Amino acid sequence: MGAAEAVFAGAPALEDQLGLISEALRRVTVQVRSGGRGAGAGVVWLRGGLIITNAHVAARPAAEVVLPDGRMVRARLLARDPRRDLAALRPAASDLEPALRADARGLRPGELVVAVGHPLGVAYAAALGVVHRTPGPAPGPAGWLHADIRLAPGNSGGPLADTAGRVVGINAMIAGGLGIAVPTHVVEGFVQHLGIARPGARAA
Amino acid sequence: MPSSAAGGPLTALSNELAAAVETVGRSVVAVHARRRIPASGVVWQPGIVVAAHHTIQRDDDITVTLHDGTTAAATLAGRDPSTDLAVLRLADGASAAAPPASPVSDVPRVGQLALALGRPGASVTASLGIVSAVGGEWRTWQGGTIDRFVRLDVAVYDGFSGGPLVDAAGRVVGVNTSGLARATALTVPAATVSRVAAQLLSRGHVARGWLGIATQPVRLPAALRRELNIEHDIGLVVVNVEPDSPADRGGVLIGDVLVSLDDRPVSDPADVLAALAGGERIGAAIALGVARAGRAERLTVTVGERPRGRR
Numbered sequence: 001m002g003a004a005e006a007v008f009a010g011a012p013a014l015e016d017q018l019g020l021i022s023e024a025l026r027r028v029t030v031q032v033r034s035g036g037r038g039a040g041a042g043v044v045w046l047r048g049g050l051i052i053t054n055a056h057v058a059a060r061p062a063a064e065v066v067l068p069d070g071r072m073v074r075a076r077l078l079a080r081d082p083r084r085d086l087a088a089l090r091p092a093a094s095d096l097e098p099a100l101r102a103d104a105r106g107l108r109p110g111e112l113v114v115a116v117g118h119p120l121g122v123a124y125a126a127a128l129g130v131v132h133r134t135p136g137p138a139p140g141p142a143g144w145l146h147a148d149i150r151l152a153p154g155n156s157g158g159p160l161a162d163t164a165g166r167v168v169g170i171n172a173m174i175a176g177g178l179g180i181a182v183p184t185h186v187v188e189g190f191v192q193h194l195g196i197a198r199p200g201a202r203a204a
Numbered sequence: 205m206p207s208s209a210a211g212g213p214l215t216a217l218s219n220e221l222a223a224a225v226e227t228v229g230r231s232v233v234a235v236h237a238r239r240r241i242p243a244s245g246v247v248w249q250p251g252i253v254v255a256a257h258h259t260i261q262r263d264d265d266i267t268v269t270l271h272d273g274t275t276a277a278a279t280l281a282g283r284d285p286s287t288d289l290a291v292l293r294l295a296d297g298a299s300a301a302a303p304p305a306s307p308v309s310d311v312p313r314v315g316q317l318a319l320a321l322g323r324p325g326a327s328v329t330a331s332l333g334i335v336s337a338v339g340g341e342w343r344t345w346q347g348g349t350i351d352r353f354v355r356l357d358v359a360v361y362d363g364f365s366g367g368p369l370v371d372a373a374g375r376v377v378g379v380n381t382s383g384l385a386r387a388t389a390l391t392v393p394a395a396t397v398s399r400v401a402a403q404l405l406s407r408g409h410v411a412r413g414w415l416g417i418a419t420q421p422v423r424l425p426a427a428l429r430r431e432l433n434i435e436h437d438i439g440l441v442v443v444n445v446e447p448d449s450p451a452d453r454g455g456v457l458i459g460d461v462l463v464s465l466d467d468r469p470v471s472d473p474a475d476v477l478a479a480l481a482g483g484e485r486i487g488a489a490i491a492l493g494v495a496r497a498g499r500a501e502r503l504t505v506t507v508g509e510r511p512r513g514r515r
Contacts (some may be wrong), residue, residue, distance in 0.1 A: 014213050014217070017213060021214070108225065109330040110221040110225030112214060112218035130331065131222075132361070133329045136327060148330065163214045164215065176361060177361060178361060
């Protein structure tokens with residue numbers, strides 16, 4: 001009916017962008033199985049196949065990783081930091097596309113954010129929410145990125161992104177209904193400690 | 205990410221929402237008047253903060269944190285439990301750093317995007333949802349009159365009460381509270397907030413009419429209805445009369461069955477509250493139609509003001 005089309009005329013454009021973001025995130029999100037119950041998520045962080053996930057998702061020296069194209073590969077635990085709830089995995093695959101990233105400290109409360117993960121075992125489910133509180137000086141999770149978004153176990157280790165599809169945090173926990181993500185600058189600090197040569201970085 | 209998405213409509217909406225939070229957030233303060241985490245408040249007019257009554261757990265030693273991080277002392281101007289609102293006066297000199305919000309009395313529409321802002325600490329917080337239901341005037345369980353029923357589909361987080369409801373254009377349309385309904389967020393519309401705030405500022409409380417009776421519904425036998433010449437079959441039996449209350453002075457007795465107020469039928473204790481709610485009846489006479497010993501009686505009572513702290 002004409003009237004119904006008119007009512008929803010503005011919606012497809014919003015949906016298109018949401019679809020593009022979800023698809024872009026799907027291409028950089030993996031499933032991580034590390035012996036525990038269920039699977040968590042992970043994000044391809046560097047070209048050459050460094051995967052970032054939560055420490056509570058990758059609790060063992062080795063993990064199985066399901067790549068976005070469906071391949072299942074072994075991955076080695078490179079480093080783990082329970083305090084920041086971060087872990088780095090090296091998968092047996094080097095052709096992975098890394099995620100685009102943005103500094104979560106540049107976000108403003110109220111901005112829309114998208115999460116992709118495997119909540120309660122549903123692979124590659126997307127969720128939409130807003131920035132509730134931007135990262136602050138408080139130590140630990142209180143100072144991380146808080147989002148008004150509906151997450152569930154299985155989102156852990158997965159990306160939280162802005163409307164340009166840039167990852168701003170790694171979803172780590174749910175507290176009082178809020179999704180709490182490790183902000184990108186904390187992840188970058190963790191990755192730098194790994195001492196991995198960045199692509200394009202020149203050896204001195 | 206395809207660059208086409210970066211500048212898309214979702215980004216435009218996102219920027220609009222963030223701009224609304226940034227603008228209105230300057231008028232959102234943290235209210236420290238209870239243990240555990242602070243609650244929120246809105247600078248409603250220069251030097252005046254509206255908060256949720258249920259979050260103000262002490263009458264003294266109240267401070268607020270402003271958007272620029274400064275702390276200001278505040279005094280309680282008054283509170284109205286019936287609408288869950290309280291009004292605070294900021295100490296002199298704090299007003300400059302506390303720009304007032306510009307509330308609008310537009311009625312929210314079902315389905316419209318709604319941002320709930322709070323400041324349960326140093327930084328402003330935001331939640332997004334929609335206006336879930338809008339109805340007409342309603343009375344809270346404590347007898348307060350609220351111009352519109354506005355229910356939100358927005359997550360309620362700690363410290364959310366007392367914060368503003370903001371539309372996507374950045375306009376404040378009300379004050380949110382979790383204190384008026386179980387497990388759901390309601391918004392007290394801006395018109396009600398302004399009305400209650402004005403009364404609290406001038407009198408320190410919201411005056412409500414009072415008779416001093418407690419009643420409960422009873423079914424009226426057909427014979428009594430014929431005798432009284434009334435159609436409704438529920439009346440209100442008076443089960444208590446406060447000593448020296450307006451009803452006592454007007455001759456109301458325990459056991460009287462109230463059937464009308466000013467010739468308007470009453471069949472629910474809430475009807476009595478409604479007839480007296482606004483406070484404008486205080487000092488005026490009201491006619492009580494009662495059945496006493498099977499006969500119709502008409503009693504004239506001068507409406508009093510409900511004593512403070514009583515429902």
